[in-house]
Amino acid sequence: xxxxxxxxxxxxxxxxxxxxxxxxxxxxxxxxxxxxxxxxxxxxxxxxxxxxxxxxxxxxxxxxxxxxxxxxxxxxxxxxxxxxxxxxxxxxxxxxxxxxxxxxxxxxxxxxxxxxxxxxxxxxxxxxxxxxxxxxxxxxxxxxxxxxxxxxxxxxxxxxxxxxxxxxxxxxxxxxxxxxxxxxxxxxxxx
Numbered sequence: 001x002x003x004x005x006x007x008x009x010x011x012x013x014x015x016x017x018x019x020x021x022x023x024x025x026x027x028x029x030x031x032x033x034x035x036x037x038x039x040x041x042x043x044x045x046x047x048x049x050x051x052x053x054x055x056x057x058x059x060x061x062x063x064x065x066x067x068x069x070x071x072x073x074x075x076x077x078x079x080x081x082x083x084x085x086x087x088x089x090x091x092x093x094x095x096x097x098x099x100x101x102x103x104x105x106x107x108x109x110x111x112x113x114x115x116x117x118x119x120x121x122x123x124x125x126x127x128x129x130x131x132x133x134x135x136x137x138x139x140x141x142x143x144x145x146x147x148x149x150x151x152x153x154x155x156x157x158x159x160x161x162x163x164x165x166x167x168x169x170x171x172x173x174x175x176x177x178x179x180x181x182x183x184x185x186x187x188x189x190x191x
Contacts, residue, residue, distance in 0.1 A: 015047075018055065036073065050099075054106070068099040068118070075104050078112035078130065085118045105140070107157060114149075127155040141181070141188040154188050156181065164188065 003021040005011060011023065014031030021039040023029070029041075032049030039053060042061040047053070051065050054073030059065065062080040069083045085099045100119030104110065108122045111130035122128065126138045129145035138144055143153040143161060154162045154172075157179060162172045164183045171191070172181045180191040 042079070060112070069102045069104070071104045072106040072108075072124075074107045076109045078110055078114065080113050081110045082113075082115040083118070084116065087118055108138075109155075109159065125155060125157050127159070139187055154181075154183070157190075162188075 002019040003017045003023065005023040006025045008025050009023045009027040011029045012031035015029045016034045018035060018037030018039065020037055021035055023041050025043040027041050027045045029047045030049040033047045033051045035047065035053045036055035036057065038055055039057045041059050044062045045059050046064040048065060048067040050067040051069055053071045054075070056073055057071055057075045059077040060079040063077050064083065066083050066085040068085045083102060086095045087100055089095060102116060102118050103121040105122060105124040107125040109127045110116065111128050111132065113130055114128045114132045114134065116122065117133065117135040120134055120137050122134065122138045123140035123142060125140060126142045126144065128134055128149065132145050132149040133147045134144060135148050141154045142151045143155045144151055151166060154164045156162050156174045158174055158176045162181060164170050164172050167186050168183065170183045181188050182191050
């Protein structure tokens with residue numbers, strides 16, 4: 001075992017956990033989960049069976065990562081944010097065969113208390129503001145806020161708002177990293 005685990009954590013047989021990952025108080029990891037290296041799973045986190053989590057992912061307190069959620073490396077999941085996996089749940093109707101896949105791409109930030117409705121993709125380095133509700137795909141580098149969330153800008157890999165219009169063509173150089181970003185065809189990419 002090359003990861004650390006608090007004595008109150010439950011890790012089911014079969015779970016794969018990478019080196020230097022930290023598993024805190026009252027975490028439950030199901031047996032089919034695959035978790036990368038150098039992750040941090042905060043207090044009261046639940047990880048389902050059909051879940052993959054990349055390297056260096058931070059999942060803050062009170063987050064449940066249900067089946068069919070796939071998280072790439074360097075993602076931040078804020079305290080008490082919510083994933084779902086059934087679009088139209090009913091207590092009296094079994095819908096386990098209707099789970100919708102949710103993908104969170106490299107470097108994305110999901111703010112505290114936001115909700116990710118299943119079946120969407122959160123783009124690379126996208127930033128979802130606290131309390132927002134995501135019900136559609138989010139472009140790479142997009143800054144999303146509100147209920148339902150709307151795009152209000154663009155975020156750099158460094159995690160700061162870029163001075164770019166929502167649409168059109170423009171370029172931006174991050175003052176912190178010197179990364180060069182290009183806005184074209186309503187999307188942002190690194191040059």
